[in-house]
Amino acid sequence: MFAATELNVKNQRVEKLIRLLFLMMTSLLILPVLVILGTLIYKGGGIISIDFLFTKPTDGMTAGGILPPLLGTVWLVAVALLVSVPLGVAAAIYLSEYAPDNWLTRIINLAIINLAGVPSIVHALFGVGAFVLFFEFGTSILAASLTLAIMTLPVVIVATRESLQAVPLAFREACWNMGATRWQTIRRVVLPNAVSGILTGVILEVSRTTGETAPIMFTGAVFFSPFLPQGILDQTMAMSLHLFVVSTQVPGVPENLPYGVALVLIAMVLIMNSVSIAFRMYLRGKKKW
Amino acid sequence: MEETVKLAVRDLSIGYGGTPAISGLNFEIKEHEIFGIIGPANAGKTSFLKAINRMDMFDSNMQVEGEILFNGRNVRQWRNVYALRSRIGVVFPLPVGLPLTIYENVALSPRLRGISNKAELDVIVERCLTRAALWDEVKDRLNSLGSLLSGGQQQRLTIARALSQEPELLMLDEFSIAVDPVTTMRIEDVLKELKSEMTIILVTNLVQQARRLADRTAFFLDGGCVEVGETEELFTGEVQDPRTRDYVEGRFG
Secondary structure, three states: OOOOOHHHHHHHHHHHHHHHHHHHHHHHOHHHHHHHHHHHHHHHHHHOOHHHHHOOEEOOOOEEOOHHHHHHHHHHHHHHHHHHHHHHHHHHHHHHHHOOOOHHHHHHHHHHHHHHHOOHHHHHHHHHHHHHHHOOOOOOHHHHHHHHHHHHHHHHHHHHHHHHHOOOHHHHHHHHHOOOOHHHHHHHHHHHHHHHHHHHHHHHHHHHHHHOOHHHHOOOEOOOOOOOOOOOOOOEOOHHHHHHHHHHHOOOOOOHHHHHHHHHHHHHHHHHHHHHHHHHHHHHOOOOO | OOOOEEEEEEEEEEEEOOEEEEEEEEEEEEOOOEEEEEOOOOOOHHHHHHHHOOHHHHOOOEEEEEEEEEOOEEHHHOOOHHHHHHOEEEEOOOOOOOOOEHHHHHHHHHHHOOOOOHHHHHHHHHHHHHHOOOHHHHOOOOOOEHHHOOHHHHHHHHHHHHHHOOOOEEEEEOHHHHOOHHHHHHHHHHHHHHOOOOEEEEEOOOHHHHHHHOOEEEEEEOOEEEEEEEHHHHHOOOOOOHHHHHHHOOOOO
16 A cells, blocks of 8 residues: 655645646637627627628718628639649649758748748738739739738648648658659649648638738728729728728728628638638548558 | 579669668679578668669668669669669568558559559459459458558558569568568469569568578678578578578577
């Protein structure tokens, strides 16, 4: 029989205390999320309706719905994705599967890290200079989406590269030994097993892009537009900017309108994130090795 | 036995980042023979196989000097290294079941060669799996994942995959390491049959396996080839080098 010494007892008590302390601190994390969501639902939930989602703003944006900004955000995100996903995935495949470890590769990696660290307002100014003025796209969906695409490119590249590198090297070597080229190996074995991670990264990028305001406010998003965008060279309203506008720039807006806009915006992001998480869990269940 | 030289090794030296792993190899491997390579760990056996298959391309640390002539052509001068590798089947000691179905594991190499006819692939898959003594165990679940088979089954899947290349040269590195003795015997019988179709290099830690299978055997020790000879001569008396005799009789070290 062993009896607990005084020291054992003390250690155990400290252990319990520490555990409780850390648990409490971790629990604090949920608080901001709950408060934000709770406030939005409480103050803005009442205004949400089918009409709110699918009609245009009226009375100088103090009434009516949010169809133009909602549709505008969908346009912006979709075009940004069309640009950043092929570019980012191709770059990640090159970096992970082809690039030799030399100074050029290292510079490229450094550039990606730095690109991720550039503040969004700086991206916005770059977008104005490059896309709006130099390429003469004007303030348009195209210019705004290209700006968003460049800003989120690092996310796509890093997520793709990580999921490619999670595929064990032994699989590649086994293929190479059979005489498969790099591309045959990538197409038949590496990509099919990395695609879950890549998609997760893409969805994450979508949710980030949805909420961005700074990069689009000088490049393509407008204060108010009576029209729905018809093509990528049109200007458009966007959810994030619309929220800013109805919260601070327009007099006489009923209190529940900005909260309603914010609620729809955050719901878009949360739904996207949930899809991403569910997808990851689904694919993790089908692990292949 | 035909006397065509399949693989000629001339002054071959291999090093890793300046540290020599193997040096001064000189011998020839004839077509349609089973060429055994025995020797203790760290003797350079696996490095030798890697150099034949040009796997040094994947390891910037690995330097190869000297010549390996495959069908009379230096492997370092094959312009299309994929064509070279597709003619050489390799089985390494750690089995790798690709994360594809069992069927696709074996059908991959034929597909890479451009065979897409399902009936034709079916025949190849069944023949290769049968030869690797795996068909009976997996014929009812060809669509389950190859990477989830047991270690020994993955090993045989790897052998089946190497055979699906219809290689001219088959290199087996410790193929029986994860395979039970009965199955090992079945595969050994297959190897004896395969000799009529291809040349086989058999690296093995099991001295008796080399004796059972190999026509000629090389003894590698500490990064060099001590001697090459008819297998029976190596095992029964006519040995020139006492180190070989010690090793095959288990009195080594």
